[in-house]
Amino acid sequence: MKSLLKIFVLGILLSAANQTLAQTSKYKCMLQMNGYTGEPAYISVSLINPKGDYEKTLYVMGKDKKWYNSLKEWFKFFNKTKNVNAKTGASVAGGDRAMVNIELNDAILDKGYKIRFETAVEDQKYYATDVEVPATTEALAGKADGSGYIKYIRFSKVQP
């Protein structure tokens, strides 16, 4: 009886905690790559704070850490912790479409934060800001064109 009660109390506490932490939203981003030839691209998705510094890594496409250094700017940030506290996916080949799902705290919206897509391809040019969009409700429901390997990215908020 006692243990049942404990579980019950714990359950209530957990769901309460969940309520306070659940002020995040999910967004899906569709990356459409340009039809370039060569190896698949490594892409990092980072949250940039209003000062213009890396705040958090949201997503990394590319599994082999030995190539991470090709994403030069992001790598400096990554190198401090050596730990990607984010989801990872496969690198993306030219012409392909890739889906990226990210989670953002609602509190940072419309506060001058940005979301940066950095791209690199083996033996080819590196783009420090292939795509950069402001972290605003409007931008995260629209479309942004790329300047490097990415043709465009479409954003959409996942409705729970």
Added chain:
Amino acid sequence: MTLSIWRYAHLALALISSLFIVMASVTGVILAIDAAQENTLPFKTAGFDEVTLSQSIPVLKQKFPEITEISVDHNGFVNLKGFDDEGNEIDAYVNPKTAQILGKPIEKSSFIQWVTAFHRSLFLKETGRLIIGVVSFLLIFIALSGMALVIQRQRSVAKFFKKVVKEYFAQYYHIITGRIMLIPVLLIAISGTYLSMVHLHLLPEFKVNHQVKINSNTNAEGSAVNAELFKSVKLGDVKKIEFPFAEDPEEHYTIKLEERELVVDQFSGQVLNEVRYPGTVILEDLSLDLHTGRGNVVWAIVLAIASLNILFFVYSGFAITLKRRSTKIKNKHGLNDAEIVLLVGSENGNTLRFANAVHQQLLANGQASYLLQLNQYQVFPKAKHLLIFTSTYGLGDAPSNADKFLSLLDKYPQQQKVNFSVLGFGSHAYPDFCKFAIEVDDKLATQTWANRLLQLHTVDDKSAIQFVDWIKKWNESTEIDLATTPALYAKKPKGLRKMMVLDKSEVTDQEHTFLLTLQAPTGLRFTSGDLLAIYPSDDAKERLYSIAKINGNIQLVVKLHPNGLGSNYLNDLKIGQTFKARLVNNASFHLPKSKKVALIANGTGIAPFLGMISQNTKHTEMKLYAGFRNETSLIKKHLEFLAHHLKQQKLNDFQIAFSREQNQCYVMDLIKRDASFLAGLLKQGGVIMICGSLQMQQDVEKVLDQISLENNGINLAAYKAKGRLLTDCY
């Protein structure tokens, strides 16, 4: 000649690439097993391939309101990416009929990833890819040249899978497994080459570029799921479906099929654009299927076996090459001094081994013997004998080191009379048995300087016994005696074992013969009449002794010759000492199953008989005739032994002749005295065994022949042919 080209090509290519082939094969086995293993995972839904898109998508949509893509992999696993109705991200294998989640997508273990990277590029990036690509390319030619060699050996494409003669393990299984695995190996090599070319960007790269005209008038109503296309396309044909990102006319379905890609309007289901894949893409896909065995357990297992087999090819191929190289010719005398010239035509080195055995003996006998290849034929100024040992290759052709001999024969007539004898080596398993040897013999017979010493003699399937038949003829017709023990000419087997001396009698001024007892190595099966082969010197010279099996031990009777290599070696052994030797099975001189046996021996020839008597637990009727010079201490021991066994009824009777004692009696005398008994024995199906000196054997056979003719009206040769006279003489 063409044969050599194929063989050299086969060998040269293998030599260049063997190291990399080994690395690629070992990793290939691992990857093939992984592919087979992956295919058996329970993520496949039975009958999924017959489900149409319009059947499956609505079911999936119900559970997963947001689907970003569905892909069907080579294993038939349906992978869905999207979100469920609670907004949770989904990336899982699903049942396309029920939308049930079956499991998480397979993530290759880091070990398999490591092996894959090594297999593709040896961790050397572009350089490694290039090496692997070149090696795959060479493997195609290794397989093709191997195929050419088999066709040449079998003499026609139609007989490709006909019987192959087993010469030895490496040779036999190299060919046998080579024929079976030819197709898988070729496919591995071709597909591997193609994939390397793709990875090295040697082929034009293809990128799909869809040109879709955006029709702003499109009615954003309805669903493509109900369109004709979605009703006809089955999941089994689909590789990937990318779902429209949003309900926006600019967003479409992209459906990737085996050979083409379609862009489909998400509302009307109209095909807005279609791109067919070029041949290069389809070939790459096919190459991946063939090379990796993905999605097909059976093929993956075949690939694993083929990779293991490639490792075996490398091993057996080098074993064959080393074996061919090991038979080298060493000459002591100059060619111009040579009196006995041995000419060899040999493809695999087997014939050369026989010639070498004769050559070495001739040299040991002080003869000016010279051994060379048939293609090196020329004028031999001092030659008295020309011995030709040749095999036949392919369609009755000359071996590659003898193909010029017939023309050289016209070019270089000898200046003096020369005796010749031709030995043909071959196998009755092939037609045209010894055809080249016959040609050589016929052509030599037409030469004015040539005198046929012996008729053409053929040896089937490297039979040492048949070879010894020729040796005997040679011994009869010349003054030069060669050893007639078949085991001496048989292929030298490996497997020397340690033997320990248990007992040894002493040699004195009066007694030159000694009895040696050895402990048999554990697990070794042998019996009386077998031979003990010892190697007293470093040069692999072999000496053979008839042995007796007494109380499970090996017993030898050895006469010490002042310069005898073997007898001195054995005499120097001390009790408790070990040495290496091997036992040679001598089945032609085992005690036969006959009811009556007469044993005839002289001198140390009594050795195997002592064992046969001791082993006679079945009480075969046995009678021994033995001849010695004097009644020495060792002979007295023998007599005691015989008397003891007489009492035990293992022996029925024995008669001993002493040639140097007062009555001067020989074995022949004993035989003559017992003529009617021996004739009767032969008539009743008994067997006579003779062991001892060749001289004694000849004398005894002469006497027995007489006895047989007089009493039974049949000559001894007839009994011999029936295996009723067994001999082991030296």
